[in-house]
Amino acid sequence: MKYKLQVLDYIVLILIFLVTILIGSYHGLKEKITNYFSKSKISKKESTNSVSHYLTANSSMNPIPVAFSLLATFFSTTALLGIPAEVYQYGLEYWITAFSGMLTPIIGAYATGPLFARLHILTIFQYLQIRFGSPSVKYVGTLCYIVKNFISTAIFIFGPAVSLNIFSDISEKYSIIIVGSIATFYTTIGGIKGVIWTDFFQIVIMIISLLMILIKGIYDLGGFGNFFEINSNGGRFNVLDFDPNPFERQTFWSIFFGFLVYFSYSFSTDQQTLQRFQATKTKKLAQKALLLNVPGVFLMLSLCCFVGLVVYANFATCDPLTSKQITNPNQLVGFFVANNLKSIPGSAGFFLAAVFCGSLSSVSSSLNSLSSIIWEDYFKSFKYFQNLEEAKSLTTTKMIVVICGILSTLFSFIIAAFGTNLQQISTSLNGAMISPILGLFVLGCLFKNTNSWGALFGSFFGFSFGIWISFGAFIVKPYYPKLNTTIEFCSLSNDSFISLNQTVSGETLTGFAKIYSVSYMLYTPLGTFITVFIGLIVSLITGGPNHHVDDSLILLNLFGFWKKRKIESVRNTEMSNLEQHNVKTVTFD
Numbered sequence: 108m109k110y111k112l113q114v115l116d117y118i119v120l121i122l123i124f125l126v127t128i129l130i131g132s133y134h135g136l137k138e139k140i141t142n143y144f145s146k147s148k149i150s151k152k153e154s155t156n157s158v159s160h161y162l163t164a165n166s167s168m169n170p171i172p173v174a175f176s177l178l179a180t181f182f183s184t185t186a187l188l189g190i191p192a193e194v195y196q197y198g199l200e201y202w203i204t205a206f207s208g209m210l211t212p213i214i215g216a217y218a219t220g221p222l223f224a225r226l227h228i229l230t231i232f233q234y235l236q237i238r239f240g241s242p243s244v245k246y247v248g249t250l251c252y253i254v255k256n257f258i259s260t261a262i263f264i265f266g267p268a269v270s271l272n273i274f275s276d277i278s279e280k281y282s283i284i285i286v287g288s289i290a291t292f293y294t295t296i297g298g299i300k301g302v303i304w305t306d307f308f309q310i311v312i313m314i315i316s317l318l319m320i321l322i323k324g325i326y327d328l329g330g331f332g333n334f335f336e337i338n339s340n341g342g343r344f345n346v347l348d349f350d351p352n353p354f355e356r357q358t359f360w361s362i363f364f365g366f367l368v369y370f371s372y373s374f375s376t377d378q379q380t381l382q383r384f385q386a387t388k389t390k391k392l393a394q395k396a397l398l399l400n401v402p403g404v405f406l407m408l409s410l411c412c413f414v415g416l417v418v419y420a421n422f423a424t425c426d427p428l429t430s431k432q433i434t435n436p437n438q439l440v441g442f443f444v445a446n447n448l449k450s451i452p453g454s455a456g457f458f459l460a461a462v463f464c465g466s467l468s469s470v471s472s473s474l475n476s477l478s479s480i481i482w483e484d485y486f487k488s489f490k491y492f493q494n495l496e497e498a499k500s501l502t503t504t505k506m507i508v509v510i511c512g513i514l515s516t517l518f519s520f521i522i523a524a525f526g527t528n529l530q531q532i533s534t535s536l537n538g539a540m541i542s543p544i545l546g547l548f549v550l551g552c553l554f555k556n557t558n559s560w561g562a563l564f565g566s567f568f569g570f571s572f573g574i575w576i577s578f579g580a581f582i583v584k585p586y587y588p589k590l591n592t593t594i595e596f597c598s599l600s601n602d603s604f605i606s607l608n609q610t611v612s613g614e615t616l617t618g619f620a621k622i623y624s625v626s627y628m629l630y631t632p633l634g635t636f637i638t639v640f641i642g643l644i645v646s647l648i649t650g651g652p653n654h655h656v657d658d659s660l661i662l663l664n665l666f667g668f669w670k671k672r673k674i675e676s677v678r679n680t681e682m683s684n685l686e687q688h689n690v691k692t693v694t695f696d
Contacts, residue, residue, distance in 0.1 A: 110445035116456030123460040131293025131301040158500045161298035162479045164386040173383045174399035176306035181373050182407050183469035184266030192436035194415025196589045198345040205408035207367040209401050215374035216397035220384045230483045231381045238551040240654040241559035249484050255540035260473040261518035267462045270441035283519045290470035291512025295505050302471045309464035316461030317410040324417030337420040354624045356587040365628030372541050376548040378476040418443045426592035478507040539573035542634025550642045555664040557646040565642025573634040585624040
């Protein structure tokens with residue numbers, strides 16, 4: 108069944124697209140014109156026609172839009188569609204992420220954020236080169252990050268096609284082209300400032316859409332009483348499962364600590380967070396922007412989870428998946444909107460706009476961070492680009508955005524060929540790429556006596572584990588029982604008939620294959636642990652640090668009793684390197 112979009116739906120959708128494009132383009136065009144008429148009055152540092160301004164907005168942003176931008180960046184279409192589907196099928200256990208996720212912005216605000224910002228670096232991986240005294244460690248980190256972002260950006264671009272399929276016969280390729288083109292266009296023109304302000308607009312649209320679904324869904328149920336009763340009878344309030352078994356799909360422990368580690372990467376060691384930290388006027392305002400995400404993360408995760416409960420309660424007697432009215436759990440929210448909100452003019456268009464906003468916000472942020480990494484860590488390694496005049500450097504950076512946007516859009520067509528299980532594809536990616544990156548920063552920030560050999564070997568084993576466990580599970584497909592659903596009260600045509608007593612079963616893995624049943628929430632913690640453990644062992648075997656590590660590069664020196672080697676000649680070299688990066692002199696006002 109497809110819901111036919113009305114004229115008002117198209118108007119709402121197109122208007123929100125236009126506002127998004129205008130906001131993103133406005134800041135880039137405005138500052139270009141301002142810079143043209145004020146050339147003689149603006150210093151190079153203050154110029155809006157520079158790579159620094161394009162990537163950090165010359166530290167001119169206020170905390171409110173920066174906070175909203177961070178929230179929009181880390182809550183994409185995958186969250187808007189995937190989390191409600193998760194709760195619908197497996198219950199409210201996932202809501203635990205709202206509580207562990209609240210802690211992660213605090214880590215970024217008071218620990219890693221100030222540490223990286225005072226180095227005055229434009230990319231977060233430059234810290235690894237300074238800390239380990241080796242460009243090889245930096246390139247390992249950037250390579251993992253670039254591959255991860257290309258794949259995740261492709262997933263974000265493809266995401267809206269899942270919901271669009273419910274509302275029209277428009278081919279998913281057009282959805283991919285629309286998202287890829289719009290995000291690339293306004294990111295190229297507006298830079299980080301355009302991205303931040305469009306994120307601000309888009310997260311508001313997303314929140315309004317979620318609230319609209321919640322309110323209408325509870326109203327259709329007859330109030331909160333029925334909402335709680337139906338979900339309770341359906342076993343959806345299964346929040347506190349303290350089973351320590353790591354082979355359970357998810358329990359309190361795997362969800363709480365797994366998500367804590369995963370989101371710690373997002374708010375502490377992600378290039379997108381560093382850019383927003385540096386885009387804010389002062390250190391205190393940057394910390395405020397991150398701390399505003401404490402209630403923000405809780406709000407977004409809670410809204411997504413309770414939307415899942417609302418959708419289940421409304422379909423408790425006729426599951427659209429079992430009755431084959433839809434083919435993918437990520438279509439559940441869109442199917443609910445098509446059926447329950449059709450009496451509200453323009454609601455379908457607004458929901459689709461929210462889905463596209465969830466995609467655009469993440470895509471634009473990813474493209475901007477990719478351009479920053481590729482320009483600073485790769486292009487500027489060559490003397491030609493180091494000596495390039497500012498205007499040409501800016502043009503080159505914008506061209507990088509365009510190329511990354513085109514490549515990500517093309518890669519989305521490959522993602523589409525694998526099917527529409529966004530959550531599983533995304534989990535496989537994160538397990539493979541995030542672990543070695545986070546592990547490198549843990550080794551660098553918390554263990555002063557580790558060296559580059561430990562970092563390189565640790566990241567290799569962490570990455571290998573992530574690839575093995577995530578893609579192994581993707582191939583083997585371990586069986587996890589879903590909560591009960593029914594089609595007892597469905598009104599189905601003969602060609603849609605399905606047995607009311609149909610059950611879904613699967614084979615429980617045994618022996619060595621059982622390892623693939625480990626909770627997907629533990630992929631990142633396990634991969635990070637392996638990276639750190641191997642890194643410590645190799646560093647110990649190779650004699651500890653082979654260069655001086657300044658205390659300003661360390662958050663907390665664990666294993667401080669570990670005797671380090673003293674090499675004065677290298678110490679002097681490293682001190683010179685630190686001075687070059689203004690470690691001690693660059694501070695916020």
